[in-house]
Amino acid sequence: MSEQRITYTIKNGIADVRMVRTDKMNALDNAMIDALIDTAAELENHPEVRVVVLSGEGRAFCAGLDTSNFKRTAEGNGGSATVKHGGGLADRTHGIANRAQQIVWGWRNLHAPVIAAVHGIAFGGGFQLTLGADIRFMHPETKLSIMEAKWGLIPDMGGTPVMRAIASEDILRELSYTARIFSGEQAKEYGFATHVSESPYDDAMVLAREIAERSPSSVKRSKKMFNALFDATDAEALLTESVLQDEIIGKPNQVEAVKAGMEKRVGNFSDTSD
Structure with a gap:
């Protein structure tokens, strides 16, 4: 990669991940797409990561797909920054996802919770990245x-399965049909924002520290459980609860959580104990 697109540090269980293509408002070119996919994959191999804060440096979180890609289309040169393997978008290159969709699903499926700190602009693929x-x-x-x-496109970078779970269908249709720009305040009203904050990064880090103090075995299973709820029947959801609870109940981290709670102290958890 000729220019760095993402930096991250890991400290006290928190991975502080930052998009740093500030001159282009962190727009998604080939290198940024690769960096988002690769960084999520790298962090999956770090069991000491208990929570991730994802943010963008500079004026924006992410301005969406680099407009140079659309310029090539307008000039009749075709090409897409979201396809790199020579096939079509319907080809599954990353499990259930294609390359573009993996910039969302890589974070969605990461073992640790991900908190997005969003400011400035989040358009198109940048908006979907928040999901x-x-x-x-x-x-x-x-x-x-x-x-x-x-x-002249439809949202196709992995965010639609999440959108349907957090916003009403009529809002999704209106925003997708019109490309209307809306605010962070409206995003909270629509269901896209969890919290509206004057200092999103600072507040995200406060929450990250709180999550990092909990048993990583418990938090990991909670994320896995909620991810499985999307298409689950009631019976499947109930079984998932039971299976995941069986994996941690009575194990060292769960016992330590009980002791820490009773003794009113921060737990001393293992990142490698499931």
């Missing part, structure tokens, strides 16, 4: 848009 997070802090003046209709 890869478990929790979203947004500045009230953030400008967001399901912008694909502006370019």
Whole structure:
């Protein structure tokens, strides 16, 4: 990669992940797409990561797909920054997802919860990237848009399964048909923002520290349980609860959680104990 697109540090169980293509408002070019996919994959191999804070440096969280890609389309040169393997978008290259969708699903399926700190702009693929997070802090003046209709496209970068679970169908249809820009305040009203904050990064880090103090075995299973709820029947959801609870109940981290709670102290948990 000729230019760095993402940096991250891991400290006290928190992975602080930042998009750093500040001159382009962290727009999604090939290198940024690769960096988002690769970083999520790298963090999956770090059991000491208990929670992730994902943010963008500079003026924006992520401005969406790099407009140079659309310029090539307008000039008749075709090409897509979201396809790299020579096939079509329907080809599954990352499990159930294609390459573009993996920028959302890589974070969605990460073992640790992901908190997005969103400010400035989150358009198109940048908006969908926020949906890869478990929790979203947004500045009230953030400008967001399901912008694909502006370019004659539909939202296709992995966010639609999450959208359907957190926003009403009529809102999704309106925003997708019009590409209307809406604010962080409206995002909270629609269901896209968990919290509206004047300091989204700072508040995301406060919550991250709180999560990092909990048993990683418990938090990991909770995320896995909620991810499985999307298409689950009631019977499947109830069974999932039981199976995941069996994996941790009575194990060292669960016992330590009980002791820490009773002794009113921070737990001393193992990141490698399931």
